Amino acid sequence: MTFDEILSGGQQELRRGTVVLACLLLLRTPGYGYALLDQLRDLGFSVDANTLYPLLRRLEGQGLLVSEWNTQEARPRKFYRVSPDGERHAAALFEDWTRVDASLRRLAQGDDA
Amino acid sequence: MTTLTDRYVWAVLRALPSRQRDELEPEIRALVADAADAHADSATPDAAERTALVELGDPDALAARYTDATRFLIGPRLYPEWERLLKLLIPIVAPIAGIAFAAVGWATGKPVGEAIVSGLSIAFNVVVQMAFWFTLVFAIAERTGASYIPATGRPWTPDELPELPAPDRLSLGEAIASVAFGAFVLAAIVWVQVAKPIVIDGTAFALFDPAASVWLWYLVGLTLAEILFALALYRRGRWTWAYAVANAVLAAALAIPVVWLIREDLLLNPALVDAIDAKTGGGWLEPTMAITAFVFAFIAVIDSVDGFGKAWRTSRQVARPAG
Numbered sequence: 001m002t003f004d005e006i007l008s009g010g011q012q013e014l015r016r017g018t019v020v021l022a023c024l025l026l027l028r029t030p031g032y033g034y035a036l037l038d039q040l041r042d043l044g045f046s047v048d049a050n051t052l053y054p055l056l057r058r059l060e061g062q063g064l065l066v067s068e069w070n071t072q073e074a075r076p077r078k079f080y081r082v083s084p085d086g087e088r089h090a091a092a093l094f095e096d097w098t099r100v101d102a103s104l105r106r107l108a109q110g111d112d113a
Numbered sequence: 114m115t116t117l118t119d120r121y122v123w124a125v126l127r128a129l130p131s132r133q134r135d136e137l138e139p140e141i142r143a144l145v146a147d148a149a150d151a152h153a154d155s156a157t158p159d160a161a162e163r164t165a166l167v168e169l170g171d172p173d174a175l176a177a178r179y180t181d182a183t184r185f186l187i188g189p190r191l192y193p194e195w196e197r198l199l200k201l202l203i204p205i206v207a208p209i210a211g212i213a214f215a216a217v218g219w220a221t222g223k224p225v226g227e228a229i230v231s232g233l234s235i236a237f238n239v240v241v242q243m244a245f246w247f248t249l250v251f252a253i254a255e256r257t258g259a260s261y262i263p264a265t266g267r268p269w270t271p272d273e274l275p276e277l278p279a280p281d282r283l284s285l286g287e288a289i290a291s292v293a294f295g296a297f298v299l300a301a302i303v304w305v306q307v308a309k310p311i312v313i314d315g316t317a318f319a320l321f322d323p324a325a326s327v328w329l330w331y332l333v334g335l336t337l338a339e340i341l342f343a344l345a346l347y348r349r350g351r352w353t354w355a356y357a358v359a360n361a362v363l364a365a366a367l368a369i370p371v372v373w374l375i376r377e378d379l380l381l382n383p384a385l386v387d388a389i390d391a392k393t394g395g396g397w398l399e400p401t402m403a404i405t406a407f408v409f410a411f412i413a414v415i416d417s418v419d420g421f422g423k424a425w426r427t428s429r430q431v432a433r434p435a436g
Contacts, residue, residue, distance in 0.1 A: 033140075034147035050170040053144060054178035069139075077143050 019047050019055065021097065024090035027065060030081040056080055064089050118145050120274040121166050128176035130196065137179065145169065163271050171269035187251050194286030195251045202247075202290075203240055211236030221313055222392040243297065250293045254285070283347055291343030298336050302329065311385060313392065318385040325379050328370065335367055352423035361417035368413035375406045 022045055026036060033053055040047050059065040064086035070079050082090065122141050126134045148165035149158070156164065169175060180192075187195050215232025219225060304310065306329065309317035321329055342363060346356055374380040386398060 032147070033144050034151065038151075048170065049144070049148070049168045050175040050178060053140075054175070057179065075143060075146055076139065077147070078140050 015045065017093075018097070019045055019052070020059065021090060021093045023052075023056065023059065024064060024082050024086050024093070027080050027082045028087070030068075030079045032070070032077040032079050036080070059086070117162055117166060117271050117274060118142065120277055121145065121169070121172055121271070123277050124172035124274055125176045125179075128173060129180060130192070133179070166271045166274075167269070172274070174269075187248070187255050191251050191255050191285070191289075194284065194289070195247065198286060198290050199244060199247060203243060206243060207236040207239045210239045217311075220393055220397060221389050242300075246297060246300075247293050250289055250296070254289055283350060283352075285347070288343055288347035292340050295336050295340035295343065299333060302332060302336070313385075313388045316388065318388065319382050320385065322379055322382050325374065328374060328379070331370065332367075335363070338366075339363060351427045352420060353427065354421075354424050357417075357420040357424035360420035364413040364416045368409045371409045372406045375402045 019040070022040060022043065023036065026039055031039070033056065036056075037047065037049055037052055040052070056065065056067075060067050060080065064083060065080045066083045067078050067080045070077050122138060122145075125141055126138060129137065145162070145165050148168055149161045152161035152164045155161075211232040213232075214235040215228045218228035218231045223231070305320040307319075309319050311318045311320060342356075342359060346352070349356065371380070380402075381398075389397065
């Protein structure tokens with residue numbers, strides 16, 4: 001394995017959980033699958049379509065998202081939006097993320113001791 | 114004309130449990146269409162569709178993520194068929210076996226309670242046996258289905274999408290069910306003859322007349338032929354007139370000798386017949402065997418007609434170009 005391959009594996013592992021958090025935060029405004037994928041990519045989350053769509057369904061199954069078919073436009077689309085449970089979940093995850101971020105910063109600067 | 118999207122959607126849905134299919138189909142179609150739209154400015158519609166499908170990736174992988182399933186004994190491709198068959202067959206076969214065994218026990222003089230208990234225990238055994246053998250056959254099919262394992266290191270392309278099935282294309286599950294049922298019949302024939310499960314007053318009896326062992330071998334051979342027929346039929350993919358004729362010949366080859374053996378009193382073990390006679394005072398044999406003969410003949414006729422009916426429907430579909 002080359003350095004780059006190992007690096008991309010490490011990045012993938014590091015970002016895995018953050019996609020869930022990003023989805024929950026983004027979907028405070030209702031959105032549909034492909035648009036969400038686009039938004040995430042614009043924000044620099046490299047997520048595959050075949051990971052994101054099943055993930056949305058799983059979050060819906062867990063009650064963190066709710067969905068609704070929008071038939072107003074030319075093509076019917078399934079819109080997802082975060083549920084109250086999902087908001088609480090996202091807040092807790094975000095708090096955790098900031099804690100981890102702070103710890104890592106301290107470690108990287110070496111003034112932890 | 115079927116589009117690549119149709120083939121893609123089918124390839125994903127076939128690996129999902131049936132309750133998820135109706136729900137996911139419009140969703141996946143919408144996802145493909147949205148992605149294709151996004152590429153529509155810079156490409157022909159066909160190329161945009163291809164790019165959209167490549168983005169979604171291998172349909173088996175997508176389906177596996179939707180089902181959240183890791184491949185264990187039976188993977189997502191076969192699991193729905195396995196579940197469907199067990200749900201279909203166990204509620205039919207287990208009660209029939211249990212009631213039949215309880216009835217025979219009661220007819221041979223067992224107290225009612227004991228007869229019911231023996232029926233329940235047989236029904237339970239049938240459930241366990243069927244679940245085990247079906248699972249074993251499916252697990253083997255899962256591991257030998259080499260075409261399913263994606264070639265590693267090579268990116269998936271839409272060219273690998275399977276064709277949509279012809280409306281009457283035989284499912285893999287049907288073929289596996291036929292094979293498993295044949296294996297079950299083989300095991301049952303051997304079991305009632307060798308293990309002598311019928312016990313009357315402490316004596317164990319084989320079900321069939323030991324003098325008719327030539328015919329038992331014939332039945333075993335015929336069951337093997339039925340298994341080979343099911344495999345050949347699956348390879349062919351659909352019913353044709355030739356297969357319908359072969360099916361009718363096999364059905365006749367089973368029913369005619371069985372009815373003849375019953376008529377000539379050559380099928381059942383005479384010692385068993387005497388023992389039951391002694392218990393019940395006789396009179397049970399003729400009506401029972403008449404019903405059995407009728408059932409065999411009836412099933413043979415229905416099965417043959419069904420084969421010709423399927424061949425006829427398929428021939429009509431082939432005459433018209435597939436939709």
